Amino acid sequence: MRREGAVSRLVRATREGRLLQVIGNRIKRRPVANHVRWHGAADQGDAVQALTTWGREMVRDKPGTILLVGSDDGVRRLVMRELSKSGVALAVLSEDELAHYDADTPVAGVLCTAVDVLGQARIAGLINAHPQLAFLRFEYVYGLDPAQRRFAQWDEYAETFFVSPVLLQDPNPYSIYAESLHHFEQKCGLRDFLDLFQMLTELVRREVPGDIAEFGSYKGHSGWLIARSLQALGSDKQLWMFDMFEAFPDEQWGVDQFWSSTHAVDFGDVRDKLAAFPNVRLVKGDFTQTLRDSAVQSLALAYIDCDSYRATRYLLDTLPDDYIEPGGLMICEDYGHPALLGNRVAVHEVMDGRKDFARQFSQFSGLYMFTKLTKGTA
Ligand SMILES: C[S@@+](CC[C@H](N)C(=O)[O-])C[C@H]1O[C@@H](n2cnc3c(N)ncnc32)[C@H](O)[C@@H]1O
Structure with missing residues (x-):
């Protein structure tokens, strides 16, 4: 998938009511990964940058292969492209393969490329239950779940105070x-x-x-x-x-x-x-x-x-x-x-x-x- 251009990202953010958030992030964030950790990703570009940064940190701290798990809505391919440029060894696993994974060579960590909350929780659960992977660094990015976007769009009380x-x-x-x-x-x-x-x-x-x-x-x-x-x-x-x-x-x-x-x-x-x-x-x-x-x-x-x-x-x-x-x-x-x-x-x-x-x-x-x-x- 082609990386989304800056203009088209701004157009999409406007349509989804997130324009100020995206512009704010562009101005405030430095470094991106740290910003994304605490404020979420405003768009796919943020997600890819954060995951790539964390991936590089993983191999720096613990040489080995990075496991990429989670559906590919574009994030995975872009992360792979960026990390491959730095010569990082990558392995893409399905959830099923992850559950049965036998690490016979060193693994640096796990990057979750699913952006939906349900998929992320499922993958984190599989990792936690895995005897070899549970204690390896695990990273994911939130803020891009399509269901949440839909919710925000339909929330007629978003700006309303209730009598409490x-x-x-x-x-x-x-x-x-x-x-x-x-x-x-x-x-x-x-x-x-x-x-x-x-x-x-x-x-x-x-x-x-x-x-x-x-x-x-x-x-x-x-x-x-x-x-x-x-x-x-x-x-x-x-x-x-x-x-x-x-x-x-x-x-x-x-x-x-x-x-x-x-x-x-x-x-x-x-x-x-x-x-x-x-x-x-x-x-x-x-x-x-x-x-x-x-x-x-x-x-x-x-x-x-x-x-x-x-x-x-x-x-x-x-x-x-x-x-x-x-x-x-x-x-x-x-x-x-x-x-x-x-x-x-x-x-x-x-x-x-x-x-x-x-x-x-x-x-x-x-x-x-x-x-x-x-x-x-x-
Ligand atoms: C988010 S802060 C708590 C904020 C606080 N409740 C407030 O709102 O003012 C989390 C705290 O949990 C403590 N913590 C986490 N795991 C702990 C553990 N196993 N034993 C003792 N403290 C722990 C950390 O040291 C940290 O101070």
Whole structure:
């Protein structure tokens, strides 16, 4: 397939209502791959550049063949062309071939060339289940799923605000959120907080027993918001905040590797900012090792915001049966974030088989919420 020209890309972006995004990307992005990682690809050109950059990094770090998996809507051929110019060894595999792949020569990593969300999740699942490939670097690009484009085109409420119950609520979450920004740079988004605040209100109103735990606290913004909300709601629930409070652990799974050692944190600073709340406990370290030894007995709410497949998978394997109270909640903050494919894979691997949790995805915030059903309703 011929590479799409600049003019035709702009025409297509105009038709799809993405012109400003494309122009913004052209001006802002540098380097492209980094921009695409966090903001998605605006067009096929972005996708090809990002995948090519990551492919070159893969062979630099670990010489070997790059596996290309996923349908070819043009991206694959262009990536192949670019990487071949640098003499990179490539092998194209179907999903079936991937599942049965026997790596008898060194493999540098896996590039997913499918642009649809479903295909990407399927391929990531196959990689995670593959004994030789699971821990190789895995890269994909989001933002080009045709279904999402269609959705955006038809969303008649895209520019509309709904009347929300939080507008009628006392205490008012907007003032709590504004207060938080005197102490923290914005990390927990307002939409996340508005959904989270409703869930906290509901747990307090229903008197669900158990503590609250946050898994992934970073500099403490969302933890502070939870603590302040509990205080405003008159609840004396204990809040546990679990984090390395240092930087991300070294991640070995291919879908997670890009997190390793990012998110540097000053632990003393977080401790100082949370010191005003006597019901808050910070637990420092990898929670896949610290949770069992902590004094947490049961949870009304687990707020899961740890980004990686490994950590999410551990929590979803552990919390539902051993910690969450009937009527209690697990909230997966990361699910809706397009860059966090590992989280989505873990959610489906574990939760799809469970009938004892009701689930609701918020199209407003991107949070995926799981409520443990009480006896008689399961
Ligand atoms: C996106 S940040 C959390 C942001 C925070 N909830 C907020 O909104 O203010 C993700 C955090 O998860 C932590 N994390 C990820 N995996 C972890 C693990 N296995 N053990 C402890 N902390 C982990 C990282 O160190 C990082 O600080």
